Amino acid sequence: MSEPIYDVLGIGNAIVDVIARTEEDFLVANGMRKGGMALIDEARAHAIQAGMKDTTEISGGSAANTIVGVASLGARGAFIGKVKNDDLGSAFGHNLRASAVHFATPTAQDGPATARCYIFVTPDGERTMNTYLGAAQNLRPADVDETAVGAAAITYLEGYLWDPQEAKDAFLKAASVAHAAGRQVALTLSDAFCVDRWREEFLHLLRSGTVDLLFANEAELHSLYQTAGFDVAVGALAKDARLAVVTRSEKGCVVVDKTGTQAVPAHSVTKVVDTTGAGDLFAAGFLAGHARGRDAATCARLGALAAAEIIQHIGARPAVSLKALAAKAGLPI
Numbered sequence: 001m002s003e004p005i006y007d008v009l010g011i012g013n014a015i016v017d018v019i020a021r022t023e024e025d026f027l028v029a030n031g032m033r034k035g036g037m038a039l040i041d042e043a044r045a046h047a048i049q050a051g052m053k054d055t056t057e058i059s060g061g062s063a064a065n066t067i068v069g070v071a072s073l074g075a076r077g078a079f080i081g082k083v084k085n086d087d088l089g090s091a092f093g094h095n096l097r098a099s100a101v102h103f104a105t106p107t108a109q110d111g112p113a114t115a116r117c118y119i120f121v122t123p124d125g126e127r128t129m130n131t132y133l134g135a136a137q138n139l140r141p142a143d144v145d146e147t148a149v150g151a152a153a154i155t156y157l158e159g160y161l162w163d164p165q166e167a168k169d170a171f172l173k174a175a176s177v178a179h180a181a182g183r184q185v186a187l188t189l190s191d192a193f194c195v196d197r198w199r200e201e202f203l204h205l206l207r208s209g210t211v212d213l214l215f216a217n218e219a220e221l222h223s224l225y226q227t228a229g230f231d232v233a234v235g236a237l238a239k240d241a242r243l244a245v246v247t248r249s250e251k252g253c254v255v256v257d258k259t260g261t262q263a264v265p266a267h268s269v270t271k272v273v274d275t276t277g278a279g280d281l282f283a284a285g286f287l288a289g290h291a292r293g294r295d296a297a298t299c300a301r302l303g304a305l306a307a308a309e310i311i312q313h314i315g316a317r318p319a320v321s322l323k324a325l326a327a328k329a330g331l332p333i
Contacts, residue, residue, distance in 0.1 A: 001181070001182040002151075004076075004151055004152055004153040004183070004291075005076065005148075005151035005152070006076045006077060006078045006102065006148065006151055006152040006153065007070060007075040007076045007077065007152070007153050007154065007287075007288060007291035007292065008066075008067060008070045008075060008076075008077055008078075008152060008153065008154045008155075008156055008287045008288065008291055009067075009077070009078040009079070009080065009148055009149060009152035009154070009155050009156065010063035010064060010066055010067040010070075010077070010078070010079045010080070010081075010155075010156045010157075010158075011063060011079075011080045011081065011139075011144070011155065011156070011157050011158070011161065011170065011171065011174055012061050012062055012063025012064060012079075012081055012157070012158040012160065012161060013061045013062065013063070013064075013081060013115055013131075013133060013136035013137070013139075013158065013160055013161070014061050014064060014079075014081030014082055014083045014089075014092055014105075014114070014115060014135070014136050015059075015060050015061035015064070015092075015114075015115040015116060015117045015131065015133075015136060016057060016058070016059050016060060016088045016091065016092055016114060016115070016116045016117070017057070017058045017059070017060035017116070017117050017119055017276070017315070017316065018049065018052065018055050018056075018057055018116055018117065018118050018119065019055060019056045019057075019058065019119045019121060019274075019276070019314060019315065020052045020053060020054060020055045020056070020118075020119070020120060020121070021054070021120075021121050021122075021123075022120040022121070022122060023122065023123070024122050026120065027120060027122070027128055030048070030051070032120065032128050032130065033128070034122065034126060034128050035126050035127070035128060036128060036129070036191075036193065037128075037129040037130075037131060037191050037193070038129070038130050038131070039131055039132075039133065039163075040130050040131065040132050041132070042112070042113075042132060042134075044130070044132070045116065045118070045130075045132035048118045048130055049118065052118065056314060056315065057091075058095075058315045058316070058317060059091060059092045059095035059096065059317070060117060060276075060277070060315075060316050060317075061081060061115070061117075061136070062158045062160060062188065062190060062279075062280050063079065063081070063156060063157070063158040063188075063280075064079050064081060064092075064096065064101075065277045065280035065281065065284075065316045065317060066156060066188075066280045066281070066283045066284045066287065067079045067096075067101050067156070067284070068096070068099045068101060068284075068317050068318065069280065069281045069283075069284025069285065069288075069306050069310075069317075069318060069322060070284045070287060070288045071099050071100045071101050072099070072284075072306075072318040072321060072322040072323065073284065073285065073288040073302065073306070073322045073323050073326060073333055074288075074323035074333050075287075075288040075291060075292065075333065077100070077101045077102070078101060078102035078103070078148050078152060079096055079101050079102070079103045079105075080103075080105050080139075080143060080144060080145060080148070080149075080174075081103075081105055081136060081139065082105060082107075082108060082135050082136050082137075082138050082139040082140075082143060083105075083107055083108070083114045083115075083135055083136070084107060084108045084109075084110075084111065084112065084113055084114045084134070084135040085107040085108065085109050086113055086114055088113065088114040088116065089107055089108075089114040089135070092114060093107075095317075099317070102148070104145065104148075105139075105143050105145075106143070108135045108138060111135060111138060112134040112135050112137075112138070113134045113135060114134055114135050114136075115131070115132060115133045115134040115135060115136035115137075116131075116132055116134070117129050117130065117131045117132075118130040118131075118132075119276055121274045121276065121314070124272075125272040125273055125274055125275050125311065126275055127274060127275055127276040129276075133164075137163070137164040137167060138164075138166070139161070139164070139166065139167045139170050140166045140167075140169070140170055141166065141169045141170045141173045143170060144170050144173050144174050144177070146177045149174050149177045149178050149181070149183075150177055150178070150180070150181035150183070151181075152178070152183060153183060153184065153291040154183065154184045154185070154186050154213070154287055154290065154291050155174050155175065155177075155178040155183060155184070155185050155186070156186045156187075156188070156283070156287060157171050157174065157175070157185065157186065157187050157188075157211075158187075158188050158190050159187065159188055159189045159190030159191065159194045159195070159198070159202070160190045160191070160194060162194065162197075162198045162201065162202070163194070163197070172210070175210050175211070184212045184213060185210065185211055185212050185213070186211065186212065186213040186214070186215065186283075186287060187202075187205065187211045187213070187214055187215070188214075188215040188216070188279065188280075188283055189202065189214070189215065189216045189217075189220040189221075189224065190220075191220065192219040192220050192222070192223040193223075194220075195220050195223040195224050196223055199223065199224060199226075202224060203224065203240065206240040206241050207240050209242070211241075212242050212243065213241075213242070213243045213244070213245075213287075213290065214237075214241050214243070214244040214245070215244070215245050215247070215279070215282075215283050215286070216237075216244065216245075216246050216247070217246065217247045217248070217249075217279060218230065218246065218247075218248055218249075221233045221234070221237065221246050224237075225237070234246065234254060234256055234261060237256050238256050238257070238258065238260070238261065241256060241257070242257065242258070243255075243256070243257045243296075244256040244257070245282075245286055245300065245303070247278075247279055247282055247303075247307075248266075249266070249278075250266050250269075251265075251266065252264050252265040252266040252300075252304060253266075253282070253300050253303065253304065255296045255297070255299075255300055257296070262296060262297060262300075264297055264300035264301060264304065265304070266304050266307075266308070267301070267304040267305045267307070267308035268308065269308050269311060269312060270312060271312060272311050272312070273311065273312055273313055273314060274311060274313065274314045274315065275311050276310075276314075276315065276316045277310045277311075277315070277316025277317070278307045278310055278311050279307070280310075280316055281303075281306040281307045281309070281310040281316070281318070282303035282304065282306060282307040283303065284303070284306050284322075285299070285301075285302030285303035285304070285305060285306035285307070285322070285326075286299040286300060286302060286303035287299075288302060288333060289302045289303075289333065292333060294332065294333075298331060298332065301329075301331055302326060302331055302333070305322070305325055305326060305329055305331065306318070306322050309322060309325060
């Protein structure tokens with residue numbers, strides 16, 4: 001097997017985040033579930049944007065955020081995702097490439113606009129998301145660059161891709177190509193409601209070995225195994241997954257494999273400003289370390305460091321070099 005060209009290649013929804021601060025009564029008045037993610041149509045997107053003030057636009061998307069974090073840690077990242085040939089699509093591609101991420105997916109020339117996610121941040125730092133998938137949901141198997149996937153140590157997939165059928169087919173194609181090249185496949189469950197929709201299929205991905213490494217938070221884990229008991233859910237996960245990481249916010253995370261579990265504490269935080277992208281950046285740290293052959297505890301500490309950086313400012317992309325922060329903390333990449 002040849003040496004990988006990329007440490008981590010992400011496949012996911014190519015989205016531009018539109019972020020605004022708000023109070024909780026605004027969420028209630030607009031029928032939004034605090035802390036959740038709702039898929040919206042174009043009409044709802046226009047209505048929401050009309051009511052937003054003092055917004056910040058930042059290229060986002062779960063897997064794309066993760067790959068930018070991978071690059072910030074000094075690892076080699078690539079991304080596959082669909083945008084339209086419009087202003088937001090151009091901005092998305094420019095921002096990725098400026099972050100030293102390889103991005104060469106052909107842009108759509110017609111059809112829906114580039115995806116955007118309207119994110120409302122309440123005073124406690126919690127984020128509530130409304131996502132218009134637009135062009136992102138038109139990712140197809142033909143968009144999967146087999147050469148790039150085969151050249152990546154880990155191909156990382158987001159659970160949100162499991163909704164559109166063609167994106168699901170692209171997901172499965174990428175996993176097959178990665179394994180044929182002797183590489184690994186990682187998956188993030190993305191959202192508890194996403195797990196509710198596709199529970200049995202996600203479990204099959206684990207049990208069939210299609211996924212080698214799983215990321216989940218507590219809510220997603222409980223949804224996956226339909227139990228409120230954390231230890232019960234972790235026990236079930238240990239039977240199904242080759243390697244998994246369950247994030248627990250300020251409690252840190254639990255690394256799970258066939259040999260048992262290992263708890264790793266969260267990184268210290270001065271003030272939580274915006275939790276947008278915390279899970280994405282945790283995955284970035286863990287994946288960067290895992291691709292470089294670091295032990296699970298070190299990978300988890302890299303993830304905790306990256307997550308801590310991201311929640312102390314607005315937006316889901318690093319504001320400083322994560323590689324420099326890791327070096328300062330004595331964490332090897």
